[in-house]
Amino acid sequence: MIKTNLTRFTTHRILRYGNVDLCPLDGDIPVLQFLNTRRNRGTGAAKNYLNTYDEFITWCYEIRLIDQNTYNKLCTERYRYVNEAASNVNKVINAREMLYELIYCIMNDEPVHPATLDEFNWINNKANGHLCFAITAYGLQEVWFNIDEEMAFPLWRMIKCAEELFTSGDMKLIKKCQCGSLFLDRTKNKNRRYCNPSTCGSPSRAKAYYQRKRRGTLI
Numbered sequence: 001m002i003k004t005n006l007t008r009f010t011t012h013r014i015l016r017y018g019n020v021d022l023c024p025l026d027g028d029i030p031v032l033q034f035l036n037t038r039r040n041r042g043t044g045a046a047k048n049y050l051n052t053y054d055e056f057i058t059w060c061y062e063i064r065l066i067d068q069n070t071y072n073k074l075c076t077e078r079y080r081y082v083n084e085a086a087s088n089v090n091k092v093i094n095a096r097e098m099l100y101e102l103i104y105c106i107m108n109d110e111p112v113h114p115a116t117l118d119e120f121n122w123i124n125n126k127a128n129g130h131l132c133f134a135i136t137a138y139g140l141q142e143v144w145f146n147i148d149e150e151m152a153f154p155l156w157r158m159i160k161c162a163e164e165l166f167t168s169g170d171m172k173l174i175k176k177c178q179c180g181s182l183f184l185d186r187t188k189n190k191n192r193r194y195c196n197p198s199t200c201g202s203p204s205r206a207k208a209y210y211q212r213k214r215r216g217t218l219i
């Protein structure tokens, strides 16, 4: 139903406003990328990377959750409706933590609190209120309608991506990297260890290599 173009690792973000501590895009699929926008959950070093509506839609655009046209429209909206933009950020953060709770419980075979499911269903119903089936150039398809100027649209798309994950059978492929990020291990042998081999994997492999080398010279 809803696909993004991101299928491989993304290592670099576009530098904006001189901010060098940009949120990594790792996670393979939008939902896990979304959960990874909060690092070090449950520790004193916890960090949220989505603090403003601008940061959220910029990130959505970079992971291809929204297209350029939608991004441009939402950029205009956020200046026109400052308070609504701020309240949308709170909704985004609450929804992200709700999805984390839901996925964490399913991954660890723990019971899901009914309030968490209620919250998911509530946003999912909101999103469904803007989806319908229509005849398109590609045949009968589910399409969005009345989404212009809807600041919650990127969040609705994310919720539909979550629905897709829950019903895809991919839940069992979710793994946690040493850095705390979640990723989807689609390798044939299920032996992937890092969220991004070119960032997390390389330092670990380099360290292991030098340790082996050091042991080799000591013996």
Ligand SMILES: [Zn+2]
Pocket (backbone or CB within 6 Å): 177, 178, 179, 180, 181, 194, 195, 196, 200
């Ligand atoms: Zn990692």
